[in-house]
Amino acid sequence: MAVGRIYSSFIGATIKPHPRTLVLRLFFANWLFYSLVITASYQAYLGSLVTVPQQDPQIDDQLDLLKSNIQIAGSTQMFYVLNASREVSQEFDELLDRPIHLLVLISVPICSSQDIDLESQANSLDHFVPAFKLVDSTNGSNGFCLLGKDESSNSKGHQMKVYANLFDFLSSNSGIDHPLCEECTDTLLDMMDKELKNTKQDFQEYSDFLKTLDSESNSEEDLEFLTKELNDLKCEEERLLGELSKLKNEEQEIEREIKTADEEKERIKQDEEKYWSEYCKYQYELAQTEEQQKSLELQLQYSLSQLNKFKSTNVFNATFHIWHSGHFGTINNFRLGTLPSAPVDWSEINAAWGQTALLLTALARKLNLTFQRYRIVPYGNHSYIEDTTEHKNLPLFASGGAKFFWDTKFDMAMVAFLDCLQQFKEELEKGDSEFHLPYNMDSKGKIEDETTGNTYSVKYQFNSQEQWTKALKFMLTNLKWGLAWVSSQFKNQFQDL
Structure with a gap:
């Protein structure tokens, strides 16, 4: 209690x-x-x-x-x-x-x-x-x-x-x-x-x-006074904090300007060093250029003499040398064909086809001839013929093997090439009706020997190597005749090629 x-x-x-x-x-x-x-x-x-x-x-x-x-x-x-x-x-x-x-x-x-x-x-x-x-x-x-x-x-x-x-x-x-x-x-x-x-x-x-x-x-008066004083101090604090923040921002801005000025100073110094370095470099290059100019003047004189020599040279004959080696027809020393007694590697045959395709393309361009149904694409030992009607590519190269005997695209490409050569022949005969190639050709890939009356196919499948090699030799012979005719007609214009 x-x-x-x-x-x-x-x-x-x-x-x-x-x-x-x-x-x-x-x-x-x-x-x-x-x-x-x-x-x-x-x-x-x-x-x-x-x-x-x-x-x-x-x-x-x-x-x-x-x-x-x-x-x-x-x-x-x-x-x-x-x-x-x-x-x-x-x-x-x-x-x-x-x-x-x-x-x-x-x-x-x-x-x-x-x-x-x-x-x-x-x-x-x-x-x-x-x-x-x-x-x-x-x-x-x-x-x-x-x-x-x-x-x-x-x-x-x-x-x-x-x-x-x-x-x-x-x-x-x-x-x-x-x-x-x-x-x-x-x-x-x-x-x-x-x-x-x-x-x-x-x-x-x-x-x-x-x-x-x-x-x-x-007392309430003291409380109000203190409250007012507190509010005034808070306002003053906010004002001072604002000024402090403003001064800090100005300080940061000045520091950035100083940093920018230092960077600019360093950049100008580097530019000056770079200028003198380049000046010395250009002085050296000027001396070398003057020497090169003299050397080029001498080279120009030599080149002009060579140009005059080349103008009198048959470009096609110099670039594409068609000849024969035994039973083989050759172009730039590449044999086109093969025999059981003298087998030829397929890489050499493919290279010969690439040179042949390049020659026929150059001759057709010289005559402004555009082949119908086909477009020859010379691509070294991987050249091919584009069939514009069926929109497919026919390879003018092969690699042998078991698969090769069942692939007819290589034969189709050779038939298409012979067709283009026949169109080239017809274009030549339009300019000179008395001109004839030694061997007749058709669009089915066959070449006829008028002296014997025998025909030979350019297809590899279902054909003997001897027959195929002889057909390719006759084809190169016709191409050499066409080359000679074009060279005689445009003897003074080979420099434009």
């Missing part, structure tokens, strides 16, 4: 008009009350194990219990008692130095205090901390209640049940299991004394701080 009155009077005495002071004092009151309850509970446990006489005096109310020195419960029962003070107005130190024995039960009413509804005023406070509540009681208030003798607690079973409940309650509300032995109790007492000392020190510090707050002026 004394603790409850101290708690209630402390709350009522510290309520001030200023909201900050009110909230702070409420927090101090809750903290003080909770510390008193925990400290007093453990000290009561250590010092108040007593026996009760057979005839207990009549205790009607809490005041009789305060004035008495009665021991409550049976001779072997242990209860936890609270050390309280008879004088409520004395300091907290005197409260702990004047113990009387009170039986306490946590979570039941102790006494009523002044009802102050702070929760309804929470919106007007800077910060509101609700009062600490152990367990809600049935009548709506919190605290402790003093109990008298219970006639129904004489049985041993009831006493053991009370002990068990008390021990369980203490164990559940602390980090220590109860009951404690004597050694543990001494240790716990030392800990509680130390905690009490720290609590007193904290209480004194909070009290001093509270007095400091009370002594300070809390």
Whole structure:
């Protein structure tokens, strides 16, 4: 009851008009009350194990219990008692130095205090901390209640049940299991004394701080003045920060300009070095150029003399030398054909076909002749003929092997070449009706020897090597005659090729 009155009077005495002071004092009151309850509970446990006489005096109310020195419960029962003070107005130190024995039960009413509804005023406070509540009681208030003798607690079973409940309650509300032995109790007492000392020190510090707050002026005018001053300082801070940011930007800009100037200086220095280096280089190149000019003048004189020589030379005869080697017709020393007794490698045959295709293409271009159905594409030893009607390429080269005997494209390419040669012959006869090639040709790939009346096919498949080689030799002979006719007609125009 004394603790409850101290708690209630402390709350009522510290309520001030200023909201900050009110909230702070409420927090101090809750903290003080909770510390008193925990400290007093453990000290009561250590010092108040007593026996009760057979005839207990009549205790009607809490005041009789305060004035008495009665021991409550049976001779072997242990209860936890609270050390309280008879004088409520004395300091907290005197409260702990004047113990009387009170039986306490946590979570039941102790006494009523002044009802102050702070929760309804929470919106007007800077910060509101609700009062600490152990367990809600049935009548709506919190605290402790003093109990008298219970006639129904004489049985041993009831006493053991009370002990068990008390021990369980203490164990559940602390980090220590109860009951404690004597050694543990001494240790716990030392800990509680130390905690009490720290609590007193904290209480004194909070009290001093509270007095400091009370002594300070809390008038609205001062608050408005301070608020205005704070706003002015914030505005000044923003202005200074803006100026600082502006100065930093200017500093960065100046640093960039300095860096740019340094880079420009370095670039100009490099350009100067490069200029002198190039100047020396150009002087050296000028001297070399003058020497080369003299050399080129001499080369030009030699070239002019060679040009005059080349003008009198037959370009086709010099470029494409068609002759024979035994049974083979040759072009630029490449044999065109093969024999069982004198086999020729296919790479040489392909090269000969490439030279033949190039010669016929050059002669046709000289006559402005465009072949019908075909277009010859000279490509070295991989030359081919493009069929413009069927849009396919016919190779003028082969590699032999088993696959070659079943591939007819090579034969089709040679037949197409002979067809182009026949068109070239017809173009020559248009310019000179008396001109005739020594061997007749047709579009089916056959060449006729008029002296013997024999015909030979340019196809490789289903043909003997002798017949095929002789047909190619006759074809080169016709091409050589056509070359001679073109050379005679355009003797003075070979330099245009």
